[in-house]
Amino acid sequence: MPSLLKVTNLCKSFKQPSGLFTTREKVAYGPVSFTIEAGQTLAIVGESGSGKSALVRTIAGVLKATSGEIFIKGQPLESLSSQQRCLSLRMIFQDPSSSLNPKMTVGKILNAPLELNTNKNAKERSQKIIETLKLVGLLPDYLAFFPNMLSSVQKHQVAIARAMILDPDIILADEILTTLDISLRFKIVNLLLNIQKIKGTSYIFVAHNMHLVKHMSDQIMVLHQGKIIEKGSTETICEDPQQEQTKYLLLTHQPDYRK
Template sequence: MTALLETRALRKSYPVPAGLFRRTEREALRGAELRIERGEAVGIVGESGCGKSTLAKLLVGLVPPTSGEILLDGEPLPARRPTSLQRRIQMVFQDPSSSLNPRRTVRQTLAELLAVHRIVPADRREGRVRELLDAVGLPRELADAVPGRLSGGQKQRVGIARALALEPEILIADESVAALDVSVQASILTLLRDLREELGLTLLFITHDLAVVRQVSDRLVIMSAGEIVEESGTEAFFAGPRHTYSRRLLESAPRLPAV
């Protein structure tokens, strides 16, 4: 069966200085082979610098691969993606403050997306903004607030609403709860689980935190030094990781509660 999202021999290198007049390359991703089925919730886990955020940027089209392919429904994605393809894969970023315009209200941010991408007719935009606020659990009165008036958790909910405005099939959450305190983390994780179920989303949850990823993922992909070193069902991983790096990662994590 054709996977919804697939990567084949995906590589990404970045130029780095190697002296006064020389440059070399740092390979951030090394031949990643990944299959994501429709409706799955997949956690991509690894330490900082392992390549997981690079993989996310490649999947959403923010940077081009050095080599290899990304396929959506079995069709290779072009380097320059048309709007129709961009909409199908959306990302929620770690720091919503850096991705929200500080001068625009929540209503303006969402309405502009709906207008630019022609998601709904002009006379339905206000209603759709209200629906998006309801979907992410934000009071409607916050529609006229600018980001500076919102808490960290509220900003992240706006970030999720903005991604949902484009009606994606795949939602990539890149360290999206890392900057939040524990209670707010829990509410955002619950929201992501609920949205996945209600909207039939395919979820890729990228994190370094095993305790967090256990709560939202059906399957885990473990990355180290730019490579995928293990794939496993979530509970199977916690029962007994196979790769040496995976075992070390689990042993170094705080004691994890059973789900």
């Protein structure tokens, strides 16, 4: 049986000006290869500029890979229709304040993916929206709210609800906790873990904070200058890191780390 997600030799480079009439290739990441199974969480960590966000945006289809392949349940991602991709992969962006349309109510924000990607009628869509709000810990009263009426954590809950509304196999989360203080970060992480327990959703989670990574991930992949320098189970990486960059990341977020 094929893996839920298989990434093989994925690379991404950009052209950058290097002179008045010349350009050069800048490698964002690659080659990157990994697999993820149903119900697993893969954390991608590394310093700023290591290629983490570019990688998840490529998997989400926001960026086009320079080379390499992505497979969903054994099917090449490029062979899937836009609707099939949305039903398989959904992304939560870093800042919900900028990713939620300020002119749409929560109800309309959650209804849009259902209208575009399913054949549900209005009653079925309404039921699914209320069910999804409940899943993320919000009451139906919030359907009439606009994003500017929500607190920071409520915006995150709506962003998660928008991602979950189609019951995707995989959620890609690109540093979604950076705008929250530490107590609210753990609230959102625990919400994601509860959703995973209920729905069996897989996550690819980009983060800096190793405390959060250790709390929610099954596997860790460490990127440095676009290359995978270490990957393995969360327990192995955290207890016995092999690379200096990994040790540095752990030391930065674990003051009592002694290894």
